[in-house]
Amino acid sequence: MTALSPHLRQATPVLAARGEGVHLYGEDGRRYLDFTAGIGVTSTGHCHPKVVAAAQEQVGTLIHGQYTTVMHEPLRRLVDKLGEVLPAGLDSLFFTNSGSEAVEAALRLARQATGRPNVLVCHGGFHGRTVAAASMTTSGIRFRSGFSPLMSGVVVTPFPTPFRYGWDEETATRFALKELDYTLQTISSPADTAAIIVEPVLGEGGYVPANRAFIEGLRERADRHGFLLIFDEVQTGVGRTGRFWGHDHFGVTPDILVTAKGLASGFPLSGIAASEELMAKAWPGSQGGTYGANAVACAAACATLDVVRDEKLVENAEAMGKRLRHGLEAVADRTPGIGDVRGLGLMLATEFVTEDGSPDPETAARVQRAAIDEGLLLLLCGASNQVVRMIPALVIDEAGVDEGLQAWTNAVEAGTSGAADR
Secondary structure, three states: OOOOOOOOOOOOOEEEEEEEOEEEEEEEOOOEEEEOHHHHOOOOOOOOOHHHHHHHHHHHOOOOOOOOOOOOHHHHHHHHHHHHHOOOOOOEEEEOHHHHHHHHHHHHHHHHOOOEEEEEEEOOOOOOOOHHHOOOOOOOOOOOOOOOOOOOEEEEEEEOOOOHHOOHHHHHHHHHHHHHHHHHHHHOOOHEEEEEEOOOOOOOOOOOOOOOOHHHHHHHHHHOOOOEEEEEEEOOOOOOOOOOHHHHHOOOOEEEEEEOHHHHHHOOEEEEOOOOHHHHHOOOOOOOOOOOOHHHHHHHHHHHHHHHHHHHHHHHHHHHHHHHHHHHHHHHOOOOEEEEEEEEEEEEEEEEEOOOOOHHHHHHHHHHHHHHHHOOOOOOEEOOOOOEEOOOOOOOOOHHHHHHHHHHHHHHHHHHOHHHOO
């Protein structure tokens, strides 16, 4: 008999039969509140009627119109719709399938446009599992170990992570920027540096938000030294943080923007955006792919963007994120084992620590399992898997937030009771 790889172990025991809005239903009929959203993918909820209708209609007319062979209308519409939400000046798009592919496309463009070999990455960042993307990933060794040699030309610089360093945000930011300058003096000369890539909020690295001073510092150095600033918005884009793009919190425009996940409500679609002038510097034949900009995925993305706009999901993410964070902080205030609550919008996390402040992945795992018993699906992240993250669909309402918080309260009590004796 054949079977899935033994390493494809599910984070929950749920055998999903169907999804609706913020809920998943198991084959046994049990309903679960899904605070994973397929790792931030089902932005408009499971099976939003407008996304379903758009995909169904497209399936009946054209499934695959290979986009370097023919043009199709869903792709044309998607380009126009993204033009309404992209930062001014990022007016040229290239589409592919996954976040990893889009990150690698951004890297290739940066190297070809600048003629420089190196890329700076921030410590704790996650950019994908393919070779180049994994080489740029430093959120955990599980993503980059066992298949060396990795891609050369990657240089790691600090990200301002106040809780890990035990500093306030200003001190952590000052340190990170100072170390970046030192890196440019000692490891990667500006003349050798093509770009720096950063997530506006570290994803797998523990849901740590950047801040305005840090991002402004990156922009200033990129402009001064002539390298490019790339924002990996794979997880933070399309309203997730309470702004359409995560970098909107910081008032800085990148040279290249990477998007995926929530863009098509579950259909595989990713892309990069840059100025037409910059995109034109890609070498002929360097951009392409068999399945990129699939017609059904493009139709779903068009419907997704319409739903996000018409149902004001960006605004909802901000409001429901505040409500959810307030509840998480209340639980943290009465739980000694919780060290930090952080995030932006509906991208929030709780970090568990031992009495001496060290990461506590065992308690985090117990709480995550206890949440399943309460009907709440959650995921872990962080270098030690000591962080429990919450990424519900952007359509969640007050009742859904409150239901999740009650389940979370019960799970934390169950998962931390007697922890000191273990």
